[in-house]
Amino acid sequence: MTREQFLKWWNPDRYNWVFQSYKLALEHSAHFDIWWDPVRYDWVGSSWALARCCSEYFDTWWDPERFNWEHSDELAKHCSRHFRKWWDPKRFNWKGGSHLLAYYCSEYFDVWWDPERFNWHDGSSALAEACSKHFTKWWDPKRFYVTEESLRALIANCSDHLDVWLPTILDNSEVLRMLVPLVVANVDKAKKALLTYTLEGGEDSGRTQA
Amino acid sequence: MTREEFKQQWDPTKWDWEQQSFILALYYKEFFDIWWDPHRYCWTKYSWYLAAYCKEHFHKWWDSDKFNWDASWALAKHCCEYIEHWWDPERFDWSFGSFDLATHCCKKFDIWWDPKRFDWAGASHALAQHCSEHFHKWWDPKRFDLSLVSLKALLTHCRNYMDQWLPMVLERDELVLAVVKAVLAEPYKARRALLAHTFEGGESK
Numbered sequence: 001m002t003r004e005q006f007l008k009w010w011n012p013d014r015y016n017w018v019f020q021s022y023k024l025a026l027e028h029s030a031h032f033d034i035w036w037d038p039v040r041y042d043w044v045g046s047s048w049a050l051a052r053c054c055s056e057y058f059d060t061w062w063d064p065e066r067f068n069w070e071h072s073d074e075l076a077k078h079c080s081r082h083f084r085k086w087w088d089p090k091r092f093n094w095k096g097g098s099h100l101l102a103y104y105c106s107e108y109f110d111v112w113w114d115p116e117r118f119n120w121h122d123g124s125s126a127l128a129e130a131c132s133k134h135f136t137k138w139w140d141p142k143r144f145y146v147t148e149e150s151l152r153a154l155i156a157n158c159s160d161h162l163d164v165w166l167p168t169i170l171d172n173s174e175v176l177r178m179l180v181p182l183v184v185a186n187v188d189k190a191k192k193a194l195l196t197y198t199l200e201g202g203e204d205s206g207r208t209q210a
Numbered sequence: 211m212t213r214e215e216f217k218q219q220w221d222p223t224k225w226d227w228e229q230q231s232f233i234l235a236l237y238y239k240e241f242f243d244i245w246w247d248p249h250r251y252c253w254t255k256y257s258w259y260l261a262a263y264c265k266e267h268f269h270k271w272w273d274s275d276k277f278n279w280d281a282s283w284a285l286a287k288h289c290c291e292y293i294e295h296w297w298d299p300e301r302f303d304w305s306f307g308s309f310d311l312a313t314h315c316c317k318k319f320d321i322w323w324d325p326k327r328f329d330w331a332g333a334s335h336a337l338a339q340h341c342s343e344h345f346h347k348w349w350d351p352k353r354f355d356l357s358l359v360s361l362k363a364l365l366t367h368c369r370n371y372m373d374q375w376l377p378m379v380l381e382r383d384e385l386v387l388a389v390v391k392a393v394l395a396e397p398y399k400a401r402r403a404l405l406a407h408t409f410e411g412g413e414s415k
Binding site: 151152155156159162164166167169170171173175176178179180181182183186187189190192193194196197200 | 373374376379386387390391392394395
């Protein structure tokens with residue numbers, strides 16, 4: 001919808017603000033300056049849409065008292081460049097947004113990091129993937145939530161700290177607990193095996209994994 | 211019961227051979243020469259009792275045509291020392307007996323080994339566990355059935371052949387591949403981690 005069309009169509013008195021505020025943000029963010037009304041906007045149900053679609057007007061709409069902090073995961077994901085303006089550790093939705101903090105706000109890691117509040121269950125992979133620079137600050141073998149995904153993230157992104165996290169992997173995989181000492185004791189044989197695997201097209205052949 | 215008492219009481223014509231042949235093999239094997247009658251013994255049902263309990267009389271009872279080859283796993287399990295006498299790859303029940311061959315007849319490996327007949331799906335782990343000294347003869351990555359159990363057997367018993375079986379493991383498990391690569395990239399760090407892990411009791415958890 002062009003600006004002219006929107007102006008013709010738009011009638012704030014007839015608009016269903018209660019149920020459709022989010023649609024304004026979602027579909028008409030380009031005309032934010034026309035429709036924005038902090039008093040009529042449905043903050044409770046539609047705060048998420050402001051964060052998601054109107055981050056360029058952040059300074060205009062941001063109101064920490066009105067914003068529904070249940071939706072603050074959207075702030076972490078879409079308004080990371082305004083992080084310092086909105087960050088409030090007591091109000092932030094740690095349960096739903098910890099992993100998004102790790103993914104999108106890693107440059108402010110030292111500001112937001114709180115091992116007690118962080119949702120380790122959902123956010124461990126994201127820490128390993130996006131906050132490897134801060135590994136020594138966040139690593140806690142008792143809290144890191146081990147899944148295949150989080151282990152892969154550790155291996156792929158935190159190889160500099162292999163000596164720190166390897167015991168955790170060994171504690172969580174019987175096979176690796178047996179295999180890794182064997183590999184370490186027979187580095188040459190293991191390298192030969194890896195070479196054989198690679199030469200046989202293991203990594204590039206796109207063979208179906210069993 | 212003494213030998214004399216058994217001899218006095220024994221009446222083959224009154225014995226229910228169809229239902230109770232196994233009792234003779236099970237409880238009266240020391241009087242085998244008294245009760246044994248290959249024409250009356252119920253071979254169909256109780257061949258495996260002979261193999262399991264009367265192996266010391268093997269040469270007296272063995273009859274390849276009467277023995278029920280469905281029970282040939284029992285020959286592999288209990289009568290390996292006589293394998294030269296009973297072995298018949300055409301009659302042997304490979305699907306039930308491969309495990310027992312690998313487990314109990316590893317010393318006679320060259321007699322029975324046949325990669326085309328062996329039940330790889332059911333007994334690969336037994337090969338790895340008991341026949342590691344013949345690894346070069348049986349190892350076939352296209353046939354070996356890699357599972358958690360068989361992998362543990364490789365890890366435990368075929369460590370010397372790691373360069374041969376590890377590629378197969380790497381191909382099957384992306385996580386293992388990733389860990390092995392990481393460890394090989396930093397072998398000294400890995401060694402240090404292992405040492406710390408051992409000291410912290412990680413291995414005994």
